[in-house]
Amino acid sequence: MASQYNYTVSERFLRYVKIDTQSDPDNAAFPSSEKQKDLSRLLVQELLEIGVKDAAMDENGYVYGTIEGNTDKNVPVICFCSHVDTAPDCSGTDVKPIVHENYNGQDIILPDDPDQIIRMEDYPYLKTQLGKSIITASGKTLLGGDDKSGVAIIMDMAHYLLTHPQHPHGTIKILFTPDEETGRGTEKVDLKRVGADFGYTLDGGELGSFEDETFSADSAKMTVHGIIAHPGYAKGKLVNALKIVGEILAALPKNEFSPETTSGREGFVHPVKVEGIAEAASIDFIVRDFVTDNLQKHEARLKQIAQSVTGKYPGVKMDFTVKEQYRNMKEVLDKYPQVAQNAIAAYKNLGIKVINEPVRGGTDGSRLSFMGFPCPNIFTGMQAIHSRHEWIGIEDMHRAVDVLVELTKVWEENA
Known part of the structure; x- marks a missing residue:
């Protein structure tokens, strides 16, 4: 110049x-x-x-x-x-x-x-x-x-x-x-x-x-459908979706698999939004990795963690969807x-x-x-x-x- x-x-x-x-x-x-x-x-x-x-x-x-x-x-x-x-x-x-x-x-x-x-x-x-x-x-x-x-x-x-x-x-x-x-x-x-x-x-x-x-990136959303009942007569009937969502979050790995525990070329799964009511509640995640094929592995692991929680509650259903963000x-x-x-x-x-x-x-x-x-x-x-x-x-x-x-x-x- x-x-x-x-x-x-x-x-x-x-x-x-x-x-x-x-x-x-x-x-x-x-x-x-x-x-x-x-x-x-x-x-x-x-x-x-x-x-x-x-x-x-x-x-x-x-x-x-x-x-x-x-x-x-x-x-x-x-x-x-x-x-x-x-x-x-x-x-x-x-x-x-x-x-x-x-x-x-x-x-x-x-x-x-x-x-x-x-x-x-x-x-x-x-x-x-x-x-x-x-x-x-x-x-x-x-x-x-x-x-x-x-x-x-x-x-x-x-x-x-x-x-x-x-x-x-x-x-x-x-x-x-x-x-x-x-x-x-x-x-x-x-x-x-x-x-x-x-x-x-x-x-x-x-x-x-x-x-x-850059990372390759997906978003993932899981929605838990609980079983609703009047809280005054809910014993043995009510299954609160909000509590199940809390259990899923608590079941996520503590020392890896998350942005706060990874660096360099390690990927992660990160919950970014929780919303819902007792009947149905959802968690939005972002999924990141430098190797695009690893995204499916992360998503399968995340889904398995959620299923291990929801599987303890008969009648509870979970929807799990993934959207591509960028590559x-x-x-x-x-x-x-x-x-x-x-x-x-x-x-x-x-x-x-x-x-x-x-x-x-x-x-x-x-x-x-x-x-x-x-x-x-x-x-x-x-x-x-x-x-x-x-x-x-x-x-x-x-x-x-x-x-x-x-x-x-x-x-x-x-x-």
């Missing part, structure tokens, strides 16, 4: 996080919250202002845009993608970002709630930020780095490319999605309108991380090795050490990859996401902009 380039990423980020875009997992509408479109409309306006002539938002809140190529080579069309919504886990209303310049390693007490303290001992990655500037929220909300950092990084990349026409690149597509945090981020995306061959999501963490492998993107990306190779080359060209570890989660890229749009994940610098302690280093965001700009050059050179 030009040595005198004045990055716009941090000022964009500070502007974007103030816009409440929290998605709503309990709303079946799409997008799940209309306020997500507030940021999408601003992004369209800013893209048009910097010269992305076709920038537009569709009725579902997706933002599309094109930066035309400036080379005679036949370069694959590359898309950069981030999501505008923030997680339902923590409030995103009235976010007050604070820039802490020349971070000195001391505890950061967030002013709107002094009980919220960001300590280096809790977040060792802060050691990489000594003497640099970081951004936090004020203590009552999340920050919104997930994924407004990715949005801001892509916007700054677009600004750079359009102000530096001498930088060679093929056609670049931009995609901003709603509802990633509800698991529905690709539900209504128009990939024909995107018109790209390959893509990269900007939704990763620390500097240097590059993620081309390990590596199954697709291994067929297109140039996607990862070019990204890793961009990191190395900039002297950034590549951290390539599997994601114990999923991204929009997981689904996009299986929709015919291979799409690994690049770092943004975001830390402590979905929490009041969320923070991000400004220099990490600068480096992510550098990577995107360099990556467009690598694709052009290798075409």
Whole structure:
């Protein structure tokens, strides 16, 4: 990149996080919250202002845009993608970002709630930020780095490319999605309108991380049908479904098989919701593993545990259903090795050490990859996401902009 380039990423980020875009997992509408479109409309306006002539938002809140190529080579069309919504886990209303310049390693007490303290001992990655500037929220909300950092990084990349026409690149597509945090981020995306061959999501963490492998994921739901009777005359008759559901939860393994007892490449089964009444009650689970075939094994084990409990109660019935959520993107990306190779080359060209570890989660890229749009994940610098302690280093965001700009050059050179 030009040595005198004045990055716009941090000022964009500070502007974007103030816009409440929290998605709503309990709303079946799409997008799940209309306020997500507030940021999408601003992004369209800013893209048009910097010269992305076709920038537009569709009725579902997706933002599309094109930066035309400036080379005679036949370069694959590359898309950069981030999501505008923030997680339902923590409030995103009235976010007050604070820039802490020349971070000195001391505890950061967030002013709107002094009980919220960001300590280096809790977040060792802060050691990489000594003497640099970081951004936090004020203590009552999340920050919104997930994924407004990715949005801001892509916007700054677009600004750079359009102000530096001498930088060679093929056609670049931009995609901003709603509802990633509800698991529905690709539900209504128009990939024909995107018109790209390959893509990269900007939704990763620390500097240097590059993620081309995710969990494969299913959801599972079991519903226990008890035997109802008037509680005043229930002796020998009533079988309470709520109590049976409690027994099933208590019967789950304590030292393995769960997210709180697994790490690395281990999969898990995780109860995420319980609801019901004495007559019928249900448990929703998520099931995760890096090996897709292992999902069925986990689900069979879960069903067997439940049946061992319900089998003690004659007349009680249990329904057990499984739905596919997403699959390990590596199954697709291994067929297109140039996607990862070019990204890793961009990191190395900039002297950034590549951290390539599997994601114990999923991204929009997981689904996009299986929709015919291979799409690994690049770092943004975001830390402590979905929490009041969320923070991000400004220099990490600068480096992510550098990577995107360099990556467009690598694709052009290798075409």
